[in-house]
Amino acid sequence: MQKYLSPSLRAIIQQATLPALEEIRVRLNRPLMVKSKNGCVFLSPQGQPSPPAKGYIVTREDLERTLQLLTENSWYAWEQEIQGGYLTLPGGHRVGLGGQAVYADGRLKTIKNVSSLNFRVARAVVGAADAIIGRVAPQGGARVLSTLIVSPPGCGKTTLLRDLARQVANQGFQVVVIDERSEIASSYQGVPQLDVGVQTDILDGYNKELGVHHALRGLGPEVVVTDEIGHGGDAAILAELARSGVKVIATCHGESWEQLKRRSWAQASLGMFDLVVILSRRHGPGTIESVLTVGRGS
Numbered sequence: 001m002q003k004y005l006s007p008s009l010r011a012i013i014q015q016a017t018l019p020a021l022e023e024i025r026v027r028l029n030r031p032l033m034v035k036s037k038n039g040c041v042f043l044s045p046q047g048q049p050s051p052p053a054k055g056y057i058v059t060r061e062d063l064e065r066t067l068q069l070l071t072e073n074s075w076y077a078w079e080q081e082i083q084g085g086y087l088t089l090p091g092g093h094r095v096g097l098g099g100q101a102v103y104a105d106g107r108l109k110t111i112k113n114v115s116s117l118n119f120r121v122a123r124a125v126v127g128a129a130d131a132i133i134g135r136v137a138p139q140g141g142a143r144v145l146s147t148l149i150v151s152p153p154g155c156g157k158t159t160l161l162r163d164l165a166r167q168v169a170n171q172g173f174q175v176v177v178i179d180e181r182s183e184i185a186s187s188y189q190g191v192p193q194l195d196v197g198v199q200t201d202i203l204d205g206y207n208k209e210l211g212v213h214h215a216l217r218g219l220g221p222e223v224v225v226t227d228e229i230g231h232g233g234d235a236a237i238l239a240e241l242a243r244s245g246v247k248v249i250a251t252c253h254g255e256s257w258e259q260l261k262r263r264s265w266a267q268a269s270l271g272m273f274d275l276v277v278i279l280s281r282r283h284g285p286g287t288i289e290s291v292l293t294v295g296r297g298s
Contacts, residue, residue: 015047031055092186092193151279156286169197178211
């Protein structure tokens with residue numbers, strides 16, 4: 001991933017000690033920042049943690065050279081991905097784009113005057129679900145319980161979801177991953193870059209409604225895995241899966257079970273789930289705070 005950074009930025013990152021690097025944030029005329037398991041830090045020109053005032057200030061040349069490397073000097077060729085607000089790199093790494101929106105006929109056409117980039121490292125943590133797989137797939141994997149993973153941003157929801165998909169599929173269940181934002185399997189040019197199991201089909205870039213319809217019509221899932229539910233239309237989608245006898249493993253943003261229950265969409269949807277897993281970063285990303293039996297499993 002570092003080869004897509006400008007030479008100056010690449011040299012700084014290579015000098016830095018970054019345990020479990022998660023993000024590299026490149027912002028025009030502002031200090032270079034990285035996020036690792038130890039949190040967010042600014043880096044000096046020598047790659048050392050520093051206060052913002054002594055951090056390396058990203059130049060326009062840094063930003064433009066990085067964009068040239070990312071797009072292979074062809075912004076137009078990447079326009080479809082750019083409309084989604086990000087670029088996907090080999091290995092499934094993702095680069096978020098910040099800049100000025102350009103609309104045509106009421107729809108986003110492209111982004112110009114890019115002023116910030118967020119390199120997000122795609123990393124599978126094999127075994128992340130070991131502590132709960134026996135709850136999600138009890139009786140030696142004889143069945144799967146519909147499970148909702150809840151946490152604030154950056155607490156490892158997608159990492160846990162990915163490993164659950166892998167382990168459930170490897171236990172013999174037909175799994176479909178509806179990967180709306182290409183973050184679960186981290187597909188690059190249609191090929192999953194991260195392991196989501198030997199019996200898993202991937203619907204990359206599908207919205208949930210269309211993905212569920214296609215999965216039920218053609219792929220015969222026993223389990224559907226998807227990220228970031230919490231919108232008004234999700235209740236109908238979950239109900240359709242329940243009517244079809246398909247289990248669901250999904251994630252949503254939230255601080256606690258009590259907070260989640262107060263949301264309007266949750267009141268119509270939580271009955272579809274058997275388990276709720278609450279995560280935090282208390283002992284690092286993926287800390288399992290509790291596993292609650294709810295809904296149909298209670």
